[in-house]
Amino acid sequence: MLQFLIRRLLWAVFLFLAATLITYVIFYVVPADPAKQMCGRACTQEDVARVAHHLGLDRPVYEQYGRYLWQLVGHQSLGTSYTTRQEVNHIIAQTAPVTASLVFGGAFFWLLLSIPVGILSALRARSIGDRAAMVFVLVGVSAHPVWIGLILSYFLGYRLHVTPIAGYCDFFNPSLGSDCGGPVQWAYHMILPWMTFMLLFAALYVRLIRANVMETMTEDYVRTARAKGASEHRVLSQHVLRNSMLPIVTILGMDIGLALGGAIFTESVFSLPGLGRQVLQSYSNFDLPVILGVVVFSTICIIIFNLVVDVLYAVLDPRIRLE
């Protein structure tokens, strides 16, 4: 087990280095002149050259990367935005909680929905309820989050006034630029985004859980449990569910990573000031440090999350734990 952990940690470090390197190379090799961006329109050639030197852009790429890494690891700094001159760390500190609310809140709700629906579908396979669930799956998988978001926001928000159409409220206090705050307002404003965001994943998970549970029900050890005289309830809770949910843990880790990417759509539709929207904005401004900062931050998060999930899986499955 210890070996497994150490190996995973080393692998995580390696992944981190690889991801940052690739991102760095892509962005700094792209034919856009960061120095010019930073300097602004009114700069002359000499000014740009001076800025370039100041930014270290006239050094070889590997040296730039090295300095970036050093800045990152040694000073824990992601740089400074070209456009707003803000510390990227600060920008991320402001936007990350929004995305986290969306993603983790969404994950919570998608699991809340998909687990019971998936299990019930499996237990009552081919019944009306099961077939309805499968239709739901089809719709959820096929419909694009943007389309869903717009439809929901139109009907529930605009027409029926059940939920707000857009905007974000801070969980703790009213933040700059908005007039609402506190947990209730936060949740209220997140309802539509959560629904939009979770639909796709809920659909996928219903299908996955249903398949897993159905397969586990046919396993020999479930038959053994019945042969022992265990009640159907016991067979389900102790034997079927625990075993069929195990693979979900790993997949969840992977999907959170994907979800971070998908968050962009939902954040755009509902104007949530999260990482996704931040990236979109920075992209149109070519604000490279911010883009890079978001990518690095997300990568770190995904790597950590997957590591946690892997370790959790090893803890839950004695076959891996006791190798």
Add this chain to the structure above:
Amino acid sequence: MDPLLVVENLQKFFPITKGILLKKEVGSVKAVDDVSFTVERGETLGIVGESGCGKSTLARCVMRLLDPTGGSIVFDERDITRLSRSEMRPVRRELMMVFQDPYASLNGRKRVGFIVAEPLDVHGIGTEAERKRRVQELLEVVGLNPEHYNRFPHEFSGGQRQRIGIARALAVNPKMIVCDEPVSALDVSVQAQILNLLKDLQSEFGLTYIFIAHDLNVVRHISDRVMVMYLGKVAEVADGKTLYTEPKHPYTGALLSAVPIPDPTLGRQRKQIVLEGDVPSPINPPAACRFHPRCPRFHAGTCDVDEPQLRPFAPGHEAACHFPLEHWPMTVDEVSRAAERVAS
């Protein structure tokens, strides 16, 4: 004496690595450890043993599906031990294999005609029309309807699928066929059909067989000579009749007494040696004689110190044991001594 296959000191070790970044070899699974035998042209050599004895690994080494770690394999007077893939190609026409699982060894998405013709295709034999004719011929030879050329494997029963596998092996007129547990997955009545078929084909086409199985009855029936393996080594080799009437190695004796006899009166009369414990893992085999911890005839100081070598007891009968069985069936005394040893 016309050996088709000569295997000498064959070894196949699978390394076990440990380590976080740089994997270091800390040991190895000695799946086949210094095995030598010959197979005469036209005969059937049966290889029998329990799990972990190495018989399947041995088969795959002979077929060069695995690369041996040491030793040599000489097939039809040609050393095939270290031939490259392309060099092995022409050899593979002569050396074919029939597998255990009739459900897994046929590609379910291909038609039977394609499956049986594939070896012909691979070796570039015959035109398409000639191949088709050959396939139909083969289907008939193995007792299937040649008109089922276009059917899929799932339309056949287990026994029929095994026949397809055999037809496939025969397609290129091989000299030798290695059969790896070909009847283990079949019902008893179907098993008899396949065994009879294999025998018929052998006389009709002058084939040489290596027949691997864990069922002693089956091996006895079809083999001319039988080799008993235990934990990667050869325990005993003899012709069919002698092995079963005068075994020398105590493991052979234990195997023979463990085989259930389909005759209640005979069965209850016989004196059984029942071995205790499980077959040990080939990762850490016991020192010297691999069988010594479970052996009813163990003598401390010899069996756990010196590894017994294969030595002849009669022409064609060899066993690797310091204290071979003296009588068979064992006398009452011997059985009780064995039971005591086993109990301790």
Add this chain to the structure above:
Amino acid sequence: MTATLEVEDLRTSFRTDDGIVKAVDGVSFSVDKGRTLGIVGESGSGKSVTCLTVMGLNDKRLATSSGSVRFGGEEILGASSDKLRKVRGDRIAMIFQDPMTSLNPVKSIGWQLEEAVLVHQDVTRSLAHARALELLNAVGIPHADTRISDYPHQFSGGMRQRVMIAMALVNNPDILIADEPTTALDVTTQAQILRLMQKLQDEFRMAIVMITHDLGVIAEIADDIVVMYAGKVVEQASAEDLFERPQHPYTWGLLGSLPRLTGQTERLYQIPGQPPSLLRPPSGCAFHPRCEFTFERCRAEVPELVAFGEPGHRHRCFLDNARRQQIWEAKKLEIKGEAA
């Protein structure tokens, strides 16, 4: 004297996408305490389904059963699920073929053994634990006190089967049903397990129903034997009787197709064709398409079970007794594989 288990005219059909499959078609037998009944048959014979029906373990949505299963005089076929659950694992226990997949991989074997106790007895966990330990020792697991907290994948095949047996016997059942318990094991391990089962049978005074396709195993362990083919019993007799004086052509075929250690036969006596489809079974006697001795009546009518010879010996064949003895005498050597 009421037999421990009495099965009468048991029938089970399955609803499949291709039609109705009559897996068990009128099977009757009984087992007494301390005796072993062997059920022999090949794939599709219905031997496993028979026992799953007795235990009530078939999928209720797909399977319909009729007939009577009396355990200790009480009818349990069609009984309420509660009643069945009380009996399963407590009075009637079952073990299956593959011990690797039959044990829950993420629970320790101690937990699984304790579950078997706790489901039926209202005792503390420590008492259940003690009982589990007792059984592990009884089945010969070395260092049981430490191994009880190990997981299934940490045991070898033979050890796992012992664990399964321990789990089945933990509540002192009256009957143990064993569905091909040694098929997946090595021959020396098989010998150990069979020995163990016989020893435990004496200790626990229970009845054993052993399902297998291996006639050798049956000969070793069974007192009485039932031979099944295509869902029906084609012959039943005491073990001695069945091997000395088999009456049904299928039994002859089975005995003859066995390669034997003592045999000298060049060719095995083979039954032509393969086991019948249960979706569209042959008319009349299900065995007739593969039988050497078939005649008109065999195709038209389904033979009933008739008594013959020793009490308890019954077979399902239209051949008249004189003709049958004639055939048997002629074929005896070939079938029993003895040297001429």
